[in-house]
Amino acid sequence: MNSTRPGHGRLHSRTIRIGDSAFPYVFGDDCAGEIADGLAQLNADLLIFVTDDRLRELYPEVPARLSGRTPHLVLTHPVGESMKTMTCLTSHLDTALRAGATRRSVVVSFGGGVPGNLAGLMASLLFRGARLVHIPTTTIAAMDSVLSLKQAINTPVGKNGLGTYYAPTAVYTDVRFFGTLPVRELRSGLCEMAKNCLAIRPDAIPGLRAVIAGGDLAAPAALHWLLEASITAKTEVTRDDTYERRRGLVLEYGHTAGHAIELCDHRARGAAGLSHGAAIAVGMLVAAHISHARGWLSDDAVSLHYELVTGLGVEPYLPRTVRPEDVLRVAADDNKRGYLDPDPDALPFVLLRAPGRPAMTEGLPLVPVSTAELRAALEVVARGSAETATANIHQRAGR
Ligand SMILES: NC(=O)c1ccc[n+]([C@@H]2O[C@H](COP(=O)([O-])OP(=O)(O)OC[C@H]3O[C@@H](n4cnc5c(N)ncnc54)[C@H](O)[C@@H]3O)[C@@H](O)[C@H]2O)c1
Structure with missing residues (x-):
């Protein structure tokens, strides 16, 4: 029209x-x-x-x-x-x-x-x-x-x-x-879009890279592309899952650690804490490190996470106000508990085997993650900047 x-x-x-x-x-x-x-x-x-x-x-x-x-x-x-x-x-x-x-x-x-x-x-x-x-x-x-x-x-x-x-x-x-x-609110939704690219539509990653490289996330052309891409990605998994309890659970990528980080940061810094989207972005880095430690995600796939998260202006580490122990305590109450067989030492997590390919358990895109695995990944993200975390990976991979 x-x-x-x-x-x-x-x-x-x-x-x-x-x-x-x-x-x-x-x-x-x-x-x-x-x-x-x-x-x-x-x-x-x-x-x-x-x-x-x-x-x-x-x-x-x-x-x-x-x-x-x-x-x-x-x-x-x-x-x-x-x-x-x-x-x-x-x-x-x-x-x-x-x-x-x-x-x-x-x-x-x-x-x-x-x-x-x-x-x-x-x-x-x-x-x-x-x-x-x-x-x-x-x-x-x-x-x-x-x-x-x-x-x-x-x-x-x-x-x-x-x-x-x-x-x-x-x-x-x-x-x-x-x-x-405000720029922090603008970026917040774009971080959810980055999540959709990594978890559901890796074919949209070149488009997202182009939007980031364009430098103006608020340009109408960039926003139109982001809206189209969000609609396509989200409806792909909710079309046959009204209640987001099966395939739609993949939309929770980054959310188990991310929600807990968001809550801890808001307790510490109030409204100055991370935006929802930025917290989810850091939560995706945590999930990526768990997958990498399991031998699922490649070095390149982890680096891709860092590239998109930092490209959207999010600092790729836990805020200083947030300690891994606090995140572990809050994540223990995550609302995905109950989807998998109860295991007191495991949390249901969305993890990727590759971009766009979630690991599955009993037909759901969830896998149990132990407290020790989550703690180890949180510690890597707590320590690191993009460079150090990527360097850590390369070091472990013997490069
Ligand atoms: N139903 C779902 O599946 C779903 C998914 C994601 C988020 N949510 C919910 O959405 C809420 C978060 O949404 P949000 O981040 O939009 O929060 P929000 O509605 O509080 O908006 C964030 C801030 O932006 C301001 N704002 C809004 N539009 C503006 C504009 N055009 N210009 C300037 N300022 C503007 C608001 O006044 C507010 O201060 C949470 O409660 C979350 O639970 C629900």
């Missing part, structure tokens, strides 16, 4: 299939006008925008602009995970119902993965299932969370403890919104 009207950019449209669900994913540059047209076609009686205070401040005009003549309501909250709580969920639902929401209303997430997850859960509960539209404004949301049906809030016990699977009616991404993203 081509247009010269302001706010009507060239659009790309893909159909996302996840299990029995299918929905359009439409993306482009400067395409708010097209998004407004898409929302108007839903013939809603109320558009319920779910956003956060930062987006509200940056883009105060957007909900009214996208709503046109359809009445709209804006539900906002201070940024961060405190939004993904039962308190915020019930308060937003109450406000929507008091404002006259009906079965014809549409919940519209406008923001990152946090408002996206909350809006998804709200839509699934409202009248036992209202229509949901995602307008993701972070790379994590656009390239990762909206390509999953998982919707969740946190509980005092842990992250994403209460949730459901729910499909949107449509997803619209205008890459222009990424223009205001």
